[in-house]
Amino acid sequence: MSRSRRAAAFALVIAVAALTTSCAAWKRFQYEGFDRDVWQKPDEVIALLGIGAGDRIADIGAGGGYFTFPFADAVGPTGRVYAVDVDDILIAYLDERVREERRENVVVVRGAYDDPILPDGEIDLVFLANTYHHIEDRPAYFRRVQTDLAPGGRVALVELDDRSWFPRVSGHFTAAEQIQAEMTEAGYRLAENHDVLERQSFLVFEPDE
């Protein structure tokens, strides 16, 4: 399909969906689409991150909880997942889902745009999927996040890059080289670079002590 036809089909899907779904469901669809597991490989992401029972994870920009709830399963009852977002509709959706599913190890947090508002020194893994490009002044933000990390804590960034058509149409991406430069400025070093996601970079950073 040509690029213009793809863009037209994409716009049509958006228009139809926007007219027929609730706001939270529509937002989730925008982030998750129809076949996300195929390219997002959540099980592989979780395995590569080595998440285990008792871990404390912050899913910043949790959205509809695509990663939040699998993380909660992985960390178990002794672990904790902080689902951070700034969007009222998604926070209400997450709160409702946590209540309905009795997810006692998930804490929904209304973050500030410049601070995820997490407990100091208690987070083993800060995780962002497709959210990095939303953060303003990223070096300052991630420098602040260092105070939230427990000893040995890491920051994992899964971010659309510019190799596929969607990021180019939507503008929602950050090149991996730019992420590395900004995280270096924020005081981190690259610990892992996983080349397993065809549409996204998957980088793991640790504080550069």
Ligand SMILES: C[S@@+](CC[C@H](N)C(=O)[O-])C[C@H]1O[C@@H](n2cnc3c(N)ncnc32)[C@H](O)[C@@H]1O
């Ligand atoms: C593209 S969605 C990704 C959602 C989810 N991580 C996923 O992969 O399905 C980006 C999310 O980041 C949230 N967001 C934007 N700026 C934020 C900020 N400064 N702090 C926390 N969340 C933010 C948005 O409200 C939205 O839910």
